[in-house]
Amino acid sequence: MTTELRVLDPAEWDNWYAVLELAFGGVPESDEERKLWQELTEHERSIGAWDGDRCVGTAGAFSFRLSVPGGNVVPAAGVTMVSVAGTHRRRGILTSMMRRQLEDVRSWGEPLAILTASEPVIYGRFGYGAATYAVHTTIDTTRVRLTMPEGTDEVSLRVTTPTEALDATEAVYARLVTGRPGMLERRPGWERVAVLDPPADREGASPRMCVLAERDGEVVGYAHYAIKPDWSFAGSDGSVSVHQLAGLDPVAEAALWRFLCSVDLTARVKVRSRPVDDAWQHLVTDVRRCEPTLREILFVRLVDVGAALAARTYQTPVDVVFEVEDAFCPWNEGRWRLTGDASGASCVRTGEPADLSLSVRELGAAYLGGVSLLSLAAAGRVREVRAGALAAASVAFGSPVAPWLPHSF
Known part of the structure; x- marks a missing residue:
């Protein structure tokens, strides 16, 4: 291999990131997205593979803290932005970047490396194992009803925007991190990822909205969602897409599910990622009508x-x-x-x-x-x-x- 691996110079970020964008389809991101990821990139923890003055490979590592069984929060390198230019495949570039990165993680004193994989078949050979799974589902609200736990009516709901509610929702998220393994503490700046909503990514849906669950004046849960209107010959056929949902207790979560499943002029609730033991599966009257699908989400590597x-x-x-x-x-x-x-x-x-x-x-x-x-x-x-x-x-x-x-x- 004739390429050189070196730590990312902030002045080379645009060139470096363009290689990554091309590897993931070449569709340019919005200025808002690109600016946010540039600010979140930890340059001293990122590497590039260079063939002369051409960047041909990228890899980064966010400095995260991951919750583990027992409630501890452990330093973990969040492996990200991995790509190799199509012109430089089968030259050992990916392997060399993965080896260099794990050696770096060890030198930083971090016992874990973690990643989400666009192609999961790649990372097993580098020692990453699929450690968490998520359920994706579409709830047919024309046929499925929800059974509510006692106390649900004592929870009040308020619709606002994700940005206006950011402090309150981040406080809820922070209280949940140590209660479930696999969650990440939010580092400064990452709260902006939670409210990122580029119009180009909405696919005909509304801007994201936020509904807050409150009890005795305290925010005890929230959901970020969007509504996509649609109509058929028979009438309204819209959908609700749930992007985030969190509650400090089961009753707060149940109140949020009931709200999302009863939005006017909609026939389904689409949920992209929920825990495999999530309570919604026991609230619905017919889980078959929800067609749950399982997929892996987080890969863990013991460094x-x-x-x-x-x-x-x-x-x-x-x-x-x-x-x-x-x-x-x-x-x-x-x-x-x-x-x-x-x-x-x-x-x-x-x-x-x-x-x-x-x-x-x-x-x-x-x-x-x-x-x-x-x-x-x-x-x-x-x-x-x-x-x-x-x-x-x-x-x-x-x-x-x-x-x-x-x-x-």
């Missing part, structure tokens, strides 16, 4: 096995020795002894015999508690060496609530 496994807690007491394979980050290879429970954990190198054998990819998939080690073993991706170790570790790694990533990056 420092010992520090990552020690950073979370475990549902039940665990004492297990992992034989870890990690050819891409060889500092992780070997045996690690994990001991811990609901109050904390330790993970150190050991010479003791292994109980379970797996690659770092499987550890990443199981890390947030949404993918069981048992299911990975059934697919041949985890090998039990000591009888009984697999079931015990699988239970310990679980989470009482499903991990979920509320927004991409």
